[in-house]
Amino acid sequence: MAPSPEAGARPAGPPGVTIRHVAADAGVSTATVSRVMSGRGYASGATRQTVLQAVERLGYRPSASARGLRTARTATLGVLVANLANPVFLPFLRGVEHVAEAHGYAVLIADSRRSRDVERHELDTLYAHRVEALIVGESVENPEHLATLSEAGLRVVRAPDAGGESTAWSAAAIEAPAIVAACTRLADLGHRRVAYVTGPATRPPAPRGSARRDLVVQTLTVRGVAVEPVTMRGTDDPDRVTSAIRELLDTPRPPTALLCAAHPLAPRLLRALADADVALPERVSFLTFGDSPWAAAYRPAIAVIRRDAYTEGRAVAQRVLYDLGAAPEPGSADPPLATFDPRQSMATPPAAAPR
Amino acid sequence: MAPSPEAGARPAGPPGVTIRHVAADAGVSTATVSRVMSGRGYASGATRQTVLQAVERLGYRPSASARGLRTARTATLGVLVANLANPVFLPFLRGVEHVAEAHGYAVLIADSRRSRDVERHELDTLYAHRVEALIVGESVENPEHLATLSEAGLRVVRAPDAGGESTAWSAAAIEAPAIVAACTRLADLGHRRVAYVTGPATRPPAPRGSARRDLVVQTLTVRGVAVEPVTMRGTDDPDRVTSAIRELLDTPRPPTALLCAAHPLAPRLLRALADADVALPERVSFLTFGDSPWAAAYRPAIAVIRRDAYTEGRAVAQRVLYDLGAAPEPGSADPPLATFDPRQSMATPPAAAPR
């Protein structure tokens, strides 16, 4: 291949079949090919067939870069999560991806790892790729970054967990019925002291956290149940968790139920309870946010307040694509929901200990 | 800005600050701005400062579309997974994302959902976006699609689980030591019949599956242990699994250990064992591929063969970016590893039942 003496250099990489190759092969102009490919504008049935055959033969796929440059629409969504290690993001991401795929959109992921610097860099990358919308999967480290992007014209949508006001459905609203049901059940069973166990506090505090806790506290208090907030530190060290659990339960009037505020925390607490020889549910009842096959498999099976993150992801993506004019209409698909699933880990509390 | 009578229409969307705005603001040419932004080519310290200030002031970020169009390098990686519902992909994806981010690359995700049609469409999208490399996270529904892309010049890299030959490290190689250790332990404990439990067969069969099974069978057989392959169907229906377990164990010479071939299957089996009142580990020992906090929390704690998918993801991404000339060198970072973690769910088998 002799280098041509043109001013602009030919980029490296494989030749790549462009719209011009197709046009030449089909004996039409590039404009016609473009019209056929995008489905906009006129094209007779005959030429359409010819073009499509050429496309097929050459394996032509329009370049998203070129199209995006020309149209300022990249057919790309960005998803920013605070911690990709959190398994709840998987179904959420999945929901987003499925809807996006159905409408020809691509999905870029970004994991801020709870670091402002990383978040900054990730957002830069997403913006550089001109994502048409940014879905924020959880709380943001530095709201200023987002504000800047928002002013720059980027559409920002927050998942139910992400806090802020621009949420389609608030996490609290979704969870409220299930939380009330669970708290009512605890009270009905006779519990009068409940520990609300959270992981180490994050900075900034997870909005979800406070909304949940507030509702739990309110609901239980109204029913005459005292709530004791417990912050579990060093959750990666089983021994620390175990001693914390011992300390919590070795009191004159210990809580008779543990409400675990975050699913990833649950197995760690259960392990500590087992290590501390605490009988479930005889000595304490156990209930956690978030479900998994393991929670159901555990003996006793663990009661849960479960959210359908997949549907949440779908719903958020639907809404965004509708806003972008890329999806027909949100439709009245199943709204995101939360359910309370009482299981064997919740039971009547032991008789009150002597004072 | 008065609309110019040019032929090309102005695309919709927010104005967006381009390289020209920066150039004007800084009083230099666009070429100079480009040089400063990309770090390639000369630029005096003074002008560099001026440009950077203008960039900062205007909030300019180069458009990846335009840059990609011009350079044929999109700074984008694609990750194709067969089933985004599988939790192992989370750490893997995380590893890829972290390395990509560190080198300014974006990550596009695609979930084929084990459907050829979806896969086809997903690959089309990834190709349209001209991902510089495609990381395949698991087996592919239709190898032809991949072959086509590969011929089109796309770099395809397969994760250890993805089968094929172009893998940096084969899953079997990574897992071999741990598998041998686990099998040896089973034999040493006195087990003579082991059930190897898999989920419903996939089409095409997961390569990982057969490689694992072959090694297990071979290792156990050599040590005088019989292996009984069991395919569990209808894994979403607890009752079906329970009856299958009952059937498996209600035989004259039942297996004394269950080896679960896939982590998502484990909680379902454990639930069925509990429902069938099978004592663990007294009546049967239990061992599974894949680890999670829940496996450690279960009582008895579940023995596992664990792989470090995060490191695998990092390693794959490192390698790809190195191949692309975007990362310095793979370095001799920790290689992906698998470990066998014996836990309480493995014990001496019950005395042989009378014939």
Next chain:
DNA sequence: CTGTTAGCGCATTCAT
């Protein structure tokens, strides 16, 4: 060291 110029692949307008 910096500016001018051309063109990457595509969608669009306008003329035919």
Next chain:
DNA sequence: ATGAATGCGCTAACAG
């Protein structure tokens, strides 16, 4: 119904 012409934002070659 189709083609010619234009420019989206950016970078690479070249001239100065």
